[in-house]
Amino acid sequence: MTATTNPAGERGPQTRSRRPAWLTPGLLRDRTVLLLVLVVVLVVVVTVLDAMGLTSGRFTTDYLAAALIGYVPLALLALAELFVITSGRGGIDLSVGSMVSLTGVVFGMLFQQQGLPLVVSIVLAVAFGALLGAVNGVITAYFGFPALITTLATYYAYRSIALVISDQKPISGPEISEFYGAAKSVELPLIGHLVPLVPLGVFTFLLPVAVLAWFVLNRTTYGRKLYAIGTNDTAALWSGIETRRTRMLAYVTAGAVSGLVGVYTVAQFASARPDAGTSGSGMALPAITIAVLGGVAITGGIGRLSGILLSALLIVWLNASILLVVPGNEGAQAQLLALGVVLLGASLLSNATIRRRQAGGSGRREVPGSVSGTAT
Amino acid sequence: MTVTDARAPEEVSLRRILPPVVTGQEVVLLAVLAVLWVLLGIFTPAFLTAGSIGPLLVQVAPIALIGVGMTFVIITAGIDVSVAGMIMVCAVVTARTLVGADVPAVVAVALAVALGAVLGSVNGLLIAYGRVHPIIITFGTANVFTWLGLRVFDSSTVNNIPGTLSFLGRGAAGSTLGVPHSFALTLVAVAVAWWFLRYTRAGRNLYAIGGNQNAARLAGIKVQPRLVSVYLVTGALAGLAACMIIATGTSTLDQSVGAGKELQVIAAVVIGGTSILGGRGSVVGTLLGALLVQTVVSGVTQLGWPTQLGFLFVGVFILVAVGTDLIRERARRRA
Numbered sequence: 001m002t003a004t005t006n007p008a009g010e011r012g013p014q015t016r017s018r019r020p021a022w023l024t025p026g027l028l029r030d031r032t033v034l035l036l037v038l039v040v041v042l043v044v045v046v047t048v049l050d051a052m053g054l055t056s057g058r059f060t061t062d063y064l065a066a067a068l069i070g071y072v073p074l075a076l077l078a079l080a081e082l083f084v085i086t087s088g089r090g091g092i093d094l095s096v097g098s099m100v101s102l103t104g105v106v107f108g109m110l111f112q113q114q115g116l117p118l119v120v121s122i123v124l125a126v127a128f129g130a131l132l133g134a135v136n137g138v139i140t141a142y143f144g145f146p147a148l149i150t151t152l153a154t155y156y157a158y159r160s161i162a163l164v165i166s167d168q169k170p171i172s173g174p175e176i177s178e179f180y181g182a183a184k185s186v187e188l189p190l191i192g193h194l195v196p197l198v199p200l201g202v203f204t205f206l207l208p209v210a211v212l213a214w215f216v217l218n219r220t221t222y223g224r225k226l227y228a229i230g231t232n233d234t235a236a237l238w239s240g241i242e243t244r245r246t247r248m249l250a251y252v253t254a255g256a257v258s259g260l261v262g263v264y265t266v267a268q269f270a271s272a273r274p275d276a277g278t279s280g281s282g283m284a285l286p287a288i289t290i291a292v293l294g295g296v297a298i299t300g301g302i303g304r305l306s307g308i309l310l311s312a313l314l315i316v317w318l319n320a321s322i323l324l325v326v327p328g329n330e331g332a333q334a335q336l337l338a339l340g341v342v343l344l345g346a347s348l349l350s351n352a353t354i355r356r357r358q359a360g361g362s363g364r365r366e367v368p369g370s371v372s373g374t375a376t
Numbered sequence: 377m378t379v380t381d382a383r384a385p386e387e388v389s390l391r392r393i394l395p396p397v398v399t400g401q402e403v404v405l406l407a408v409l410a411v412l413w414v415l416l417g418i419f420t421p422a423f424l425t426a427g428s429i430g431p432l433l434v435q436v437a438p439i440a441l442i443g444v445g446m447t448f449v450i451i452t453a454g455i456d457v458s459v460a461g462m463i464m465v466c467a468v469v470t471a472r473t474l475v476g477a478d479v480p481a482v483v484a485v486a487l488a489v490a491l492g493a494v495l496g497s498v499n500g501l502l503i504a505y506g507r508v509h510p511i512i513i514t515f516g517t518a519n520v521f522t523w524l525g526l527r528v529f530d531s532s533t534v535n536n537i538p539g540t541l542s543f544l545g546r547g548a549a550g551s552t553l554g555v556p557h558s559f560a561l562t563l564v565a566v567a568v569a570w571w572f573l574r575y576t577r578a579g580r581n582l583y584a585i586g587g588n589q590n591a592a593r594l595a596g597i598k599v600q601p602r603l604v605s606v607y608l609v610t611g612a613l614a615g616l617a618a619c620m621i622i623a624t625g626t627s628t629l630d631q632s633v634g635a636g637k638e639l640q641v642i643a644a645v646v647i648g649g650t651s652i653l654g655g656r657g658s659v660v661g662t663l664l665g666a667l668l669v670q671t672v673v674s675g676v677t678q679l680g681w682p683t684q685l686g687f688l689f690v691g692v693f694i695l696v697a698v699g700t701d702l703i704r705e706r707a708r709r710r711a
Contacts (some may be wrong), residue, residue, distance in 0.1 A: 090653075092511075094639075139695065146652045148455070149698045152639060157691030163684035285457070289515050298509045330530040332521050340519030347508045347516070 003215045009123050030195025034346070035310035040152035048323040055324040062197065067320035069199040069268065072206045073100075073261045075312035077287035078294065079213055080261075080309050084147070085291060087250040088230030094151040095136060097284040102276030103129045103262030108171035108272025111179070118179070126259040132158060133255015137248030155284070162274045173269035180270040205264050209257060214305050226250060230300030243294035263266035289343050290315055315339060337342065377495065377590065398660070401649030401701055412671050416550055424446050426554050426577045430508045432674050434624055436547045437558035438617035439637070439668035440465075442523055444562075444569045445496075445610030447662045451573070452603060452652025453586040454503065454510035459641055462495045463634030466618035471522045471534040471629045474541070474622075480561050488615040495521060496611015500604035518638070526631060534629040545623035558620045562663070565613070569659040586654025608660025643690060647697040668693060678698040 043064075050059035057063070077096050084093040107125035110116045117125070132154070139150045217223040225246045228236040239242050258277075265276040277283040292298060293315070294307030318338055323331045395473045417424040442459055449456050470488040473479055479487075495517075502513045542549040551557060573579040581602055584592040593599050619632060648665035650657025669690055676686035 106383045143699070144702060145695070145698060149646055149694060151692040152646070153694035153698075155639065155691070156643070156694070160684045160688035160691070161684070164682050164688070168682075168684065189420040198613070285518070289519075290477060292512050292515070298512060305696060319664050330527075333526040334527070336519045337523040340516045340523065343519070344513065344516035345597050348423070 014202055015285050017100065030311060032304065032306050032345075035294070035307065035314055038245060038342075039310065039314050040316065042318055042321060046324065050323060055326050056327040058319070059324055063320065063324075064317060065198050067251055067316055067353045068202055070319075071312060071316040072199065072201040073264055073268070073283070074286065074290060075206055075309055076209060076257050077163060077260050077283055078263070078290040078308045078312050079209065079305065080257040081287050081291040082294075083213075083250040083253045085288075085296050085298060086230045086300055087247045089147070089233055089247070091140075091147045091230070091247070091250065091300055092151065092288065092298075093133075093136065093251065093254050094148065094259075094284045094288075095154040095158055096254060096287055097277035097282035098155045098162065099129055099132050099258035100262045100283055101160045101163040101267060101274055102132065103178045104261040104266050104272045105166045105171065105262075105274050107263050107266055108176060109165075110174040111266075112171055112176050115175075122260075122263050125263050126256050129259020130252050130256040130261060133252045133258070134248065135279065137251030140251060141247035147326055154277075159275075159278045161275065162278075164286070166272070166274040168274060170269075170271040170273045176266060176272065177270050178359070179267050201264055201267070209260065210305065217305060221250070222246070227301055230302075232301075286315075286339070290337060291345050293346050311326040315342070316344070382462060383455045389630070392565050399649055401697070402658065402661050402664060404700060405648065405661065405668060409664060409668055409671065412668070412675065414679040415676065416671070416675045420675075423675065423678055424664055426679070428674075430551060430554065430556055431546055432670055433559040434550065434556045434620075435486075435674070436666050436670045437556065437562045437574045438620045439567055439640055439644055439670070440616045440663045441620070442610065442613050442637070442641045443648070443662040443666050444565050444659050445606070445613040446641050446645045447648070447657050447659050448573075448582060448606040449567070449610055450650050450652060450659045451512070451654060452606055453589070455642070455652075456499060456514050456605070456607060457511060458495075458499060458514040458518035458521055459610070459614055459638040461525065462492055462516045462611055462614040463618045463637055464525035464631075465495060465497055465521050465528070465628060466492045466615040467622055467633045468528045470529060470618060471537050471622055474532060478538060478540070481543065481648045483532055484540060485619050487610045487617065488619050489658075490615070492615025492618070493608050493612040496614070497604060497608040499611065500607030503526060504600040504603040509597065512543065525634075529631050533631070537627045537629060540629075541619055541623040543623075544620045550623065551640070558623070561616075566663050568590045568657050573659065575603055578602065578605075583655055586656070588655075593600065640669065647693055649697070649701055651701075667696070 046055070049055055065190055077100070081093060084091045103125045103191055106128050110183035111118065111121035132163050136147075136150055136154055139145050140147045141156075169214070217226070221280055225236070225241045228239070228241055229243045229246050233243055236246075261283075266272045269276065290312050291303070291308060294303070294309075296303035296307065319335045322334050322338060325331070326334045379551055410428060413424065422428055424520025442463075446456060446459070466488045469491055470484050473487060474484055499510075499514055499517055502508070502517070503510045506513065539545075539549075544550060544561075546556070552560075573582065581592065581597045582596065584597055585602060589599060618634075622629060625633075644666035645657070645662050646652055646665070648658065648663070650661060671687035672689045672693065673683070676689065677683050
């Protein structure tokens with residue numbers, strides 16, 4: 001919640017104007033540190049459990065490194081949500097999972113069935129993802145639809161198209177099977193014998209995107225504009241920012257990143273599954289959860305890449321650890337519980353911190369949905 | 377509603393505050409539904425027969441029923457994405473109880489509703505008093521509820537569920553004079569909710585909360601208890617809907633129960649003209665929205681097109697419905 005867009009009723013103006021200056025950066029640091037501490041605590045606890053012989057397998061660096069294969073899509077989609085949610089006005093993208101499915105199928109068709117070269121297929125798939133994102137962006141930013149509605153609609157539409165054009169059958173073949181190499185674990189050159197095998201996708205997919213995203217968010221005018229429109233849309237408009245184009249580009253980015261994840265899932269599963277991003281509860285809900293856990297304010301304007309990368313790492317390693325401690329089906333189920341509890345705990349905790357600092361013990365009651373008022 | 381002359385001034389002011397009896401969105405939806413039914417009737421003669429309409433109404437019932445609660449929630453500018461998890465927990469617990477203890481139908485339904493109410497009040501309490509955005513809280517509880525449901529399933533299906541709940545099902549026992557009981561029950565819920573939202577103080581308070589929460593609080597509305605109540609009602613209705621889902625299924629319940637229902641319910645509500653930003657909406661629209669979604673999905677199947685194509689049209693309908701509503705809203709503001 002941003003103080004600027006939500007004047008606090010009877011509170012004095014002095015308290016209000018003081019809030020953003022020191023509170024916001026402090027909180028962000030808190031969230032990054034909190035996540036880092038949680039990751040370390042997790043590793044230490046499971047290592048101790050392992051030493052006591054309470055785990056079903058060995059908790060080694062190799063095991064942690066191998067778990068990173070699931071880290072790539074999760075972190076990338078959370079990064080996509082970072083752009084969209086930060087753009088404000090209720091920004092959210094429920095359609096990322098459907099975009100993953102659809103671009104995966106399109107990639108499979110181009111690469112396997114049309115026989116295009118790998119690089120060309122990847123570029124076309126990402127461009128196609130960007131196009132899907134542009135549809136979301138135009139409807140949301142230019143036509144003024146609430147993002148939840150737009151992306152709920154395109155969630156259904158894209159998922160349906162993916163299933164229909166693929167005839168509900170996964171696309172596979174020799175070329176795609178070979179492409180599986182893009183996701184599997186490799187030994188790093190030079191220092192490879194010192195560190196465990198890391199999935200190649202971390203370097204070929206995640207790292208370039210993360211570096212680029214960090215640069216765009218922190219070192220370009222576009223990044224500044226994005227945070228500006230998310231913090232206060234009207235103020236940004238009056239300062240000469242093309243709010244609609246800036247907001248649309250956030251959805252285009254989310255689409256392009258989803259397209260890349262689509263390509264990655266093809267490599268990961270060694271086939272282009274039309275339900276890759278939508279089976280079960282889908283990929284969108286976990287991605288949003290990770291983004292929020294990483295400190296992205298659902299009302300926009302606040303969010304950092306470091307938080308995203310750490311919260312995705314926490315969840316992936318937490319899931320991997322749970323499988324060691326709670327074997328079998330129960331372990332897979334306990335992952336759901338862990339994700340829910342961590343998300344609830346983190347959001348309630350950070351909200352309580354904000355309130356304590358804001359209220360200073362005055363006991364003023366602020367009601368929750370007031371945040372959604374800023375979305376109008 | 378009878379109006380005496382003496383009450384006329386108050387009535388005028390009320391009329392200005394209240395939403396119209398029938399909103400423009402509802403008229404449009406009714407027209408679209410009528411056109412669709414006529415077209416489907418022409419192209420697939422089997423569509424407009426009792427054998428086709430009956431099952432359609434049975435499938436609409438749980439979505440529209442939960443939609444009533446979801447309409448309350450969205451009117452208060454909230455949202456509940458944990459509906460699928462609540463359905464799963466209520467369904468599996470009820471099914472296990474039916475298998476294990478062979479309880480009468482009343483007990484089973486009461487159990488499901490009470491359990492749903494408990495889960496819903498967890499959402500409500502966390503949202504009202506934890507003061508975190510509803511979408512975050514319900515994302516969190518959705519995971520927890522799903523875990524709970526899967527634990528009760530215990531890695532298998534629930535088999536040999538007795539037909540205790542068949543009065544809510546799609547068979548002969550499930551309807552009177554061709555009207556499915558589950559759909560009739562949903563109609564009653566819609567009627568009560570319509571009256572509640574329009575003619576009770578508590579109902580109108582929900583619009584006030586959704587319009588501007590701070591203003592509502594300053595006007596003396598007890599915002600937090602009201603918020604808890606809307607999530608509690610949504611949970612209880614999800615419990616009742618879970619009974620309908622058990623009754624319409626086979627004697628086996630598997631772990632996919634409820635999956636994807638949260639988005640279907642939200643789709644029905646927004647197609648029905650309820651503003652996702654809060655402060656505006658109607659339950660009649662939600663019922664029509666649910667009918668429209670199911671008509672499209674069933675119609676596509678009956679035309680022999682791929683079933684999945686139906687969801688493409690659902691997406692398009694969401695955009696068209698909200699788009700026409702946005703255009704009307706802008707015209708209203710200009711006027």
